[in-house]
Amino acid sequence: MESKNHNKKIILLVDDEPDVLFSVQLGLESGGFIVDSYQDPRKALSEYRPGRYDLLIIDIKMPFINGIELCWRIRKIDPGAKICFLTAINDLTAYNNRYGQCLEGSQDRISFTQKPLENKVLLRIARTMIANDSRSSSH
Secondary structure, three states: OOOOOOOOOEEEEEOOOHHHHHHHHHHHHHOOOEEEEEOOHHHHHHOOOOOOOOEEEEEOOOOOOOHHHHHHHHHHHOOOOOEEEEEOOOOHHHHHHHHOOOOOOOHHHEEEEEOOOOHHHHHHHHHHHHHOOHHHHHO
16 A cells, blocks of 8 residues: 555546536645546546545546446455545435445445535535545555
């Protein structure tokens, strides 16, 4: 696991919509996070380094690799990754029921958040998920 020599938390952000990517990245950075952002999930996967990120924020509906598939592939190389899915889908309950248990033993490391969301809500979610992450204290 990569060690960090700074106090800022690092977030991986993946969303195929440039406007969403820009606004979410700007919001997270204004909250003190370092953000590595990718519009192409294939590139995010190919450049992913286990242990680098305190949180992954991933859109669900994307071309080439959807967010759920990206999550599965990342979990193969980094089983402890903490992931917040962003989605424009109205019924998040359906996603929680369908995918919330798709990664056995990891239900406590996944959340689903509906977009659009306000900056302060996004920051609260990110801070809460990172604070509840036992890995973040070992970086």
